[in-house]
Amino acid sequence: MNDSDPMNLRDFEAVAMTSIGRMAFDYYAGGADDEITLFENTAAWGRARLLYRVLADVADRTVGCTVLGHELSMPVMAAPTAFHRMAHDEGELATVRATTGAGTAMILSSLSTVDVEDVLAAASGPVFFQLYLYKDREISRELIERVTAAGCAAIILTVDAPLLGNRERDEQNGFALPDGISIRNLTARGPLACDSDGGSGLAKFVRDHQDPGLRWEHLEWLRSITNLPIVLKGICRRDDAVRAFDAGASGIVVSNHGGRQLDTSPPTFEVLPGICEAVAGRGEVWVDGGIRRGTDVIKALACGATATLIGRPILWGLAADGQAGVERVWRIMAEELDLAMALAGCRNVGEITRDLVQLPGEDPRA
Numbered sequence: 001m002n003d004s005d006p007m008n009l010r011d012f013e014a015v016a017m018t019s020i021g022r023m024a025f026d027y028y029a030g031g032a033d034d035e036i037t038l039f040e041n042t043a044a045w046g047r048a049r050l051l052y053r054v055l056a057d058v059a060d061r062t063v064g065c066t067v068l069g070h071e072l073s074m075p076v077m078a079a080p081t082a083f084h085r086m087a088h089d090e091g092e093l094a095t096v097r098a099t100t101g102a103g104t105a106m107i108l109s110s111l112s113t114v115d116v117e118d119v120l121a122a123a124s125g126p127v128f129f130q131l132y133l134y135k136d137r138e139i140s141r142e143l144i145e146r147v148t149a150a151g152c153a154a155i156i157l158t159v160d161a162p163l164l165g166n167r168e169r170d171e172q173n174g175f176a177l178p179d180g181i182s183i184r185n186l187t188a189r190g191p192l193a194c195d196s197d198g199g200s201g202l203a204k205f206v207r208d209h210q211d212p213g214l215r216w217e218h219l220e221w222l223r224s225i226t227n228l229p230i231v232l233k234g235i236c237r238r239d240d241a242v243r244a245f246d247a248g249a250s251g252i253v254v255s256n257h258g259g260r261q262l263d264t265s266p267p268t269f270e271v272l273p274g275i276c277e278a279v280a281g282r283g284e285v286w287v288d289g290g291i292r293r294g295t296d297v298i299k300a301l302a303c304g305a306t307a308t309l310i311g312r313p314i315l316w317g318l319a320a321d322g323q324a325g326v327e328r329v330w331r332i333m334a335e336e337l338d339l340a341m342a343l344a345g346c347r348n349v350g351e352i353t354r355d356l357v358q359l360p361g362e363d364p365r366a
């Protein structure tokens with residue numbers, strides 16, 4: 001290994017910074033407004049303590065788990081992130097090969113820069129499709145039919161983005177997709193550009209196409225047009241979490257979009273325990289936002305999450321070294337999680353229980 005090889009997921013960011021241009025780096029790295037939620041997402045995991053068990057015979061261990069009925073190599077999946085071809089020419093193809101090759105699942109963004117059919121053809125494991133609902137419902141219907149035919153195994157409906165958050169880096173850079181890269185999966189009717197009008201081209205795109213008028217009733221419509229499991233992504237309150245399951249969702253993602261939507265919304269780890277208590281096993285609870293270490297994953301599962309997602313580290317791995325970079329991200333994550341579980345006294349994810357975590361201000365439960 002070279003001195004400059006990334007040792008952990010954070011190291012990849014520095015490598016990525018030197019391998020892609022400023023506009024792409026800022027788009028991937030940035031958050032909304034003052035980036036307080038962006039910063040806090042990561043910091044919150046570090047504030048909890050792990051009360052490890054000793055003499056637990058951890059000679060035989062597995063980090064495998066089950067998500068929506070799929071057996072995964074680890075409870076960490078690739079979060080949906082847009083525009084992978086800005087990081088590497090192979091884009092989402094490299095990501096899906098590395099991610100499903102590592103035995104875990106990929107959530108493909110609506111804003112993918114590779115056609116969904118090509119992504120699924122390159123996959124060796126489950127791919128879920130992240131959906132934004134568009135003003136033109138027919139577009140959404142066609143899109144769901146298209147991704148279902150391609151083989152996507154679930155719909156992840158993002159509900160925290162009626163409009164795009166105020167991402168000042170993108171406004172300043174006049175964010176636009178470079179020539180030759182387009183949004184491939186918005187419609188069954190052909191790719192779409194994302195051009196700047198001086199400010200952020202993505203903010204304009206969202207204003208033009210996405211529907212800020214979404215209501216809970218629209219879930220019924222969605223349910224009526226697909227048999228795939230539906231997971232709501234972007235939940236930060238207990239009442240919304242309960243309502244999601246009341247509305248027939250199979251799962252939720254506790255997420256604030258990686259700090260890119262409403263700044264000063266709480267870091268996801270702060271709200272996760274309360275949400276898991278409120279929904280008490282009614283379905284799957286995934287969480288993302290600032291997860292960078294195996295120990296973060298243990299904390300999430302101890303507080304009731306079924307699985308976790310990572311967003312930016314995948315993009316940094318892709319920018320650093322394409323498919324091989326993303327493969328390395330997954331290898332590091334699997335090794336860290338395995339070691340952290342061994343040191344915590346857990347042989348499998350079922351043994352990751354609430355008493356392992358001491359939250360800030362809480363008395364130890366063990």
Ligand SMILES: Cc1cc2nc3c(=O)[nH]c(=O)nc-3n(C[C@H](O)[C@H](O)[C@H](O)COP(=O)(O)O)c2cc1C
Nearest residue numbers: 028079080081082109158257258289290310311312
């Ligand atoms: C560059 C970038 C693009 C993203 N694009 C999408 C998207 O298209 N759809 C979506 O639901 N979430 C999107 N997200 C949010 C991620 O799915 C996820 O919630 C977030 O990245 C998790 O935080 P992390 O990056 O700290 O791991 C994006 C995030 C980033 C960083």
